Amino acid sequence: MHPNDTPGVETRRLGDLLGMRVVAPGGQELGRVSDARLAPGPAVNGARAELLVDGFLVSHGHPGSLLGYDRRERQGPAIVRWIVRAIQQARYVSWHDVEKVDWNGRAIRLRSAGTSPLQSV
């Protein structure tokens, strides 16, 4: 945990999440967190809506793999799009499928073994 400016509030960092193992209920490792998808929450924080962690991008590659070329449906030029599709391996896990974030064990434990195809933001 990382102490922050608010007394009594322990915080985490995105860097703690990146690279975490994603583990299905049976112990099967599905990959590692390559990114966290953030979505607006109901509360307003300053000038804009709060951002909540809404899910995780899971891949077998190094965090930051493909440099984001896999996140856009209309990725061009065509040769880049072809290469990305050939090595596409990132999947998506919704927050609602997360049973527990095991910070000490550096693992995200899922309720089920399924992942979803990665949708662009």
Added chain:
Amino acid sequence: MNGAAARPPEYGQLSAVVPGRRYDAALHLLDRQLVDPNGELVAKVDDLELAERTDGRLVVTALLTGPGAFGPRLGGRLGRWVVSIWRRLSDHDSATPGRIPFSAVSGIDSAIHLTRRRDSLGVDGLEVWIRSHIVRQLPGAGHAPE
């Protein structure tokens, strides 16, 4: 190395706050340039602070800058070395990252726009240190470019 960017858009014309817009944290937020309302460059985002709500959801509470954020993100021996060297060279506890509350963010596009001026943030980024301790010591640093 740093300076005022082009004239910032008028308040209310920032294009970044899109209802329902989602972001991939590492892709869209990490390493992004922070810009104050005057267009002044502040620092780069080196990590995000997350707080755990009572329902278990993780919410972004702050943007973190400096070697105190970047070193741990590197991880391992290299990360510890970065923090250690920085602590020796700087004049403050560099293990503590610069922290900008997320409430100070007004928009996110190719940069992250803030509602607070740079000199009110108390964030001492790597580029600021390099400018003051290295660049300004170079011969001719005080002359305007021709």
